Amino acid sequence: MLREYWLTGLHPDSPASAIETNAANRLLVAARDAFAANGYKGTTTRDIAAGAGMSPAAMYIHYASKQEMLFKLSLLGHGSCYESLLQAVDMEAGPRRRLRAAVYDFTYWHAKHHVISRTIQYELKYLDEENYRPVAEVRRKIHSVVEGVVLEGVRTGDFAVGDVSTTTLAILSMAIDTVRWFPSRSMSDPATLAAHYSALADRLVSGQS
Amino acid sequence: MLREYWLTGLHPDSPASAIETNAANRLLVAARDAFAANGYKGTTTRDIAAGAGMSPAAMYIHYASKQEMLFKLSLLGHGSCYESLLQAVDMEAGPRRRLRAAVYDFTYWHAKHHVISRTIQYELKYLDEENYRPVAEVRRKIHSVVEGVVLEGVRTGDFAVGDVSTTTLAILSMAIDTVRWFPSRSMSDPATLAAHYSALADRLVSGQS
Numbered sequence A, B: 001m002l003r004e005y006w007l008t009g010l011h012p013d014s015p016a017s018a019i020e021t022n023a024a025n026r027l028l029v030a031a032r033d034a035f036a037a038n039g040y041k042g043t044t045t046r047d048i049a050a051g052a053g054m055s056p057a058a059m060y061i062h063y064a065s066k067q068e069m070l071f072k073l074s075l076l077g078h079g080s081c082y083e084s085l086l087q088a089v090d091m092e093a094g095p096r097r098r099l100r101a102a103v104y105d106f107t108y109w110h111a112k113h114h115v116i117s118r119t120i121q122y123e124l125k126y127l128d129e130e131n132y133r134p135v136a137e138v139r140r141k142i143h144s145v146v147e148g149v150v151l152e153g154v155r156t157g158d159f160a161v162g163d164v165s166t167t168t169l170a171i172l173s174m175a176i177d178t179v180r181w182f183p184s185r186s187m188s189d190p191a192t193l194a195a196h197y198s199a200l201a202d203r204l205v206s207g208q209s
Helices: A002-008 A016-038 A045-051 A056-062 A066-089 A095-112 A114-122 A129-156 A164-176 A190-204 B002-008 B016-038 B045-051 B056-062 B066-089 B095-112 B114-122 B129-156 B164-176 B190-204
Strands: none
Touching (some): A066 A114, A129 A164, A164 A190, A190 B164, B016 B066, B016 B114, B095 B190
């Protein structure tokens, strides 16, 4: 429920006793929206508190700084994306179907959650070093899951890939770039985009070049 | 020389009489670097003036606002990218070779000029509407050049593409996302990346799905 809330910004039906947690969550949602609108450097803690309908003093009960909120959003966001990806590839199937499932899921996640995704992809460089480290660790795991499927396909002979590392990068990159433009006038359905990109990823691992 | 200067930030060997133009250029380079480091919203005109070693008052002789500088950078950047792309595809060759040349050039441009590219790709939303319009026009032209080559290949039967519009988007997207991460520890040569991506784009238009 915590996760759903910061991702979607929709109020969960929560008991009154959960009011403090909700205030912390409201702040995360406000931070997410402020960072997406004005960038991390263009956002003040005052903006975030105002977005959550709180005073700066009330905000500091929950978060010591906007850095702490960026860190929390980055870690939750990457964690959610990673778990979703793990579930997607956890199937009894050959590498071709597993790669399609992975790319479908990864693209869908970024398109669906494009507001939070924009922040966690583009504001990453503003994380303090000790905060960056655990986030980078989740990013490496995400890369490894997809690279693992590509390598498996090369091993079984299902895929013909020139450079595994660059191909994996290109597959992830295509999906991540979604957060720059999604939704557009001609493409606003995460599922349609995910289906297209999953078919395109299949092409990237096929062929002879 | 004007273009080279704001792209690279290197001082051209210019006669003393060009000193006023150079001040304007120095400001563009300072704006480019400040936007890349802190985002448009996180940058003040004072930051830009300081970056160019000028007073805010001296800056206003050249640019009325940071919006004007973002507009100028966006227009010059997109223009340079578009002209480079046009030259790349201007050859007597079939669609396969022309697409490879287009993707090589487009990827190389973004990797080589990743600092200015980051600003013109990610800060686009901060352009005022009347400034956005001419920039969007150049973006449409860039898209059209690549889509034109894809369509030509479909017509000649060289390419087998499911959805021309989404495939074109994916090809451009892959290259544009370069500005998010380039250079990385494992990839820091624009030419190597451009060669990889040009081969991958070839796969995206081949095959049967």
